[in-house]
Amino acid sequence: MRIVIVAGARPNFMKIAPIIHVLQDRIAAGIDFSFRLVHTGQHYDTLMSTTFFDELHIPKPDVNLGCGGGTQAEQTAAIMVAFERELLAHPADLVLVVGDVTSTMACSIVAKKMHAKVAHVEAGIRSFDLTMPEEINRMVTDSITDYFFTTSSVATNNLLHNGVAPQAIHFVGNVMIDTLLKQQPNFRKPFFFDAYGLQPKSYFVLTLHRPSNVDSESHLQETLKEILANTHGLPIIFPIHPRTEKLVTSLELDASQLKIVTPLGYLEFNYLVQNAKAVITDSGGITEETTIMKVPCLTLRDSTERPETVSIGTNELVGTEPKSIQEPLSRLFAGNWKKGGVPELWDGNAAVRIVAVLEQLIAS
Template sequence: MLVTIIAGARPNFMKIAPIIEAIKKAGDQGHAISYRLVHTGQHYDKKMSGDFFEQLGIPEPDTNLEAGGGTQAEQTAAIMVRFEQELLSHRPDLVLVVGDVTSTMACAITAQKLCVPVAHVEAGIRSGDWSMPEEINRMVTDSISNYFFTTSEVANQNLLQAGIGRDRIFFVGNTMIDTLLKQQPKFRAPQFWDELGLKKKEYLVMTLHRPSNVDEPEQLARLLDVLEKGTEQLPVIFPVHPRTRNNMEKFGITTNHVKAVEPLSYLEFNYLVQHAKGVITDSGGITEETTVMGVPCMTLRTSTERPETCTIGTNELLGTDSEALKDALEVLFAGNWKKGGIPELWDGKTAGRIVEALLRLHQPEKAALA
């Protein structure tokens, strides 16, 4: 069984690393399964892409479609045209896509047009917010996938309500947590740790990149102002997304307690998160990592596709109102943040369950892994 695995953007790399490792292990055990890794090139910045391959032990891709840049439509079209040629030259038994980035949707469509089955890892999650490109990517990908690997019971229910048969849904857990738990012993302090005089649990971490938070000068300024004034003089470490940095420069926004730094590698960023007093973000994936590491998390969005991080984990959904952020910081500094727990099957063994399922689908009589 040949599985073509798609990676395109930073969130994908964390999710494919353990799957590749599990496929290699199954192959070593005598199972007829192999993979071909396709990097679409959606993220082409070294900090957003190259460092992840090196740090997570991901092998060099078999091909790079180099389809980065351009508008959403231009990028989608470039990926589809180039991935079609890849499939015609190296036709697999299955295309495996992960997450909800443009590459996920574009490659799923292309594969189905050529009658190649598609499996979607992290299927069934929904935010309900159609203004997010990721939500469109999720919905389109799930509407044409053959097999669905899910992270939660909520995702299972979303798929069932959409008419997907139970026999095509596999509740396996979260591959991003596989990577987190494996790499945790290797986390390392960034170079600026000593320069900024950082101490464990005496700083905050923030990431912002969504248009609702960073594209309007007043909104971005209000959020940063709360963090300048309401963090009890603790520094806020802010690895700045290129989009956000461009806007800050354009709007003339400067900071003091909020320390703007360059995007960090996986091992450095998660070292910061692990030892932070709290995290402020508008990312979905980070809320999963903070939940597993037991770090208080404040999400500056009006909806989330990962509700289990709120109902079970350490995350709170605040909306985009700066006053809500101010109130949440007061709860944090008063020592009253919820402790949270870890969702079911977020145990570091998800990739093995995915590969077992693929083997059952392809060779039911030979599927059991040692």
């Protein structure tokens, strides 16, 4: 079976790593797999891509399509044109896509039009919020996918509700957690940890990137003011994209406790998360990692595509209204945060299950 594995953006790299490692093991055992790794270049700076390949021991991509930058439409078009050329030069039996970024959708469309099968890892997750570009990517990808690998029973049920045949759905668990559990012993202290005098469970980690939170200067200012006012003066480590940094530094904030740092590699960032008192974020993937590491997490969104991190894990959906931050932070400092549990099959073996399904496809 000739497989093309697609990665395009930072969240993809943690998801493809364990799949690649299991494929390499099965190829060494004589299973009839070959794979080609395609990096679309959707994230194109070193901190957002190359560092992750090095840290997670992912082989160098066979090709980088160089499709970074531009609007959603421009990037989608560029990826589709470049990926079509790639598949014409290197035909595949199966294109494996992960997550919900622009590359996921664009490469799925091209694969189907070129008569390759599509496997979607993290299929079926839904926020039901059509203002999120990722939701469009998920819906389109799942509408043309052949093999669906799901992270939870919620995702499986979403697909069944949409009419997907049960035999096409494979509940395998969460490959993000495969990577987290494997790399946890390798987490390393960021260079600024001691310089800032950080102590375990005595600082916050903050990440914001969604347009609803960072594109409005007034909304961002009010959000940061509420966070600063309700975190009892503890340091807040804010790894920040340069575009957002320019906006933050122009705001009128009394923010000595806000420590702005450049985006971090996987091992350093998760060291920070593991030792934080709590994480405040608008990311989806981080809520999965905080659930496994038992770290309280406040998600500044009105919806989530990962409801199991709320119903089972340590995450809480706070909303986007700045004042809504006060109450959950008050509960956190009062020691009343939920302990949380681990969702089913988030055990570090999702990639093994995925590759076992692929082996069955070879045999059938």
